[in-house]
Amino acid sequence: MAANPAPYxxxxxxxxxxxxxxxxxxDGAPVLDNVSFELGAGQWHTVIGPNGSGKTTLLTILAGSLTPVRGDVKLFGGDPEACRRRSEVAYMPQHENLEWDFPISVWDTVMTGRYGHMRRDALWRRFLPARLSADRHREICARALAEVRMDHLARRPIGQLSGGQKKRVLLARMLTQEAPLVLLDEPLVGLDKDSRRLILDVLRRQRERGQTIVxxxxxxxxxxxxxxxxLLLNRSVIDIGPPAEMLRDDMLTRTAAPNWLTQTPAADEEDA
Ligand SMILES: Nc1ncnc2c1ncn2[C@@H]1O[C@H](COP(=O)(O)OP(=O)(O)OP(=O)(O)O)[C@@H](O)[C@H]1O
Ligand SMILES: [Mg+2]
Structure with a gap:
């Protein structure tokens, strides 16, 4: 079956x-130190590092929710803020702070992924019947729900979903954003084998359509x-390269080794 046309x-x-x-x-405590790297467009990049190594911090900076102390970030060679305003970046956080008890349906939650595009639709409305423009958003929303196999639960309140179903809803919302760059923080945690496979297959198809996955x-x-x-990360970049080279035991041992930045004052005192 032919893939959807690449929107990326x-x-x-x-x-x-x-x-x-x-x-x-x-609060003045360093978390990332002099980190430099480049990620090619249209590829699938994985960031690996031990707990507390700064992975979430890095993604938060790329998503624009945290300002770094120093350093330069470019997205698609340009100003990251301009990219975000054009809805070119989608972010699925590690701890989604969505209010799951809020009485909103799966459908409406996924539809929020279209808001950035709807804002820009305002100009078009002068030329297009509003119904046509709204139809487009509905189609994209329905397609995303079908892709994560949640279409049968579209009307269900999000508070009545299992953990794995919630993750699929968040993935569908991310798909509707149609962003050329997606940032996912531990999207597979807590999922059974089938759900992990479903998410990975969705992402693989997105990558085949030209989306960049981090x-x-x-x-x-x-x-x-x-x-x-x-990308092997532990407060600074340990190395970056193809999986077969980066996932060797010696590389993983180097990545997991305590970094000077991780030493607590107590440990320093003991060493003294
Ligand atoms: N909001 C915050 N305020 C203060 N310190 C923070 C904050 N968020 C993270 N940290 C600290 O920054 C360091 C890096 O945290 P981060 O969440 O980026 O790590 P991580 O690599 O994502 O870890 P994990 O694998 O456990 O998710 C940790 O020492 C953490 O305690
Ligand atoms: Mg994290």
């Missing part, structure tokens, strides 16, 4: 993410299977 060709740059000299801190995960097996490139 607009991002023509070779590089999707370019980070240089990035330093981040919370996924944080601790899942080495699926990284080996799906990723084009692996």
């Amino acid at each position: 060709q607009s991002a023509q740059a070779d590089s999707a993410v370019s980070v240089s000299g990035l330093t981040a801190a919370y 996924m944080v995960t601790h899942d080495l097996v699926n990284t080996m299977k799906y990723a084009d490139q692996v």
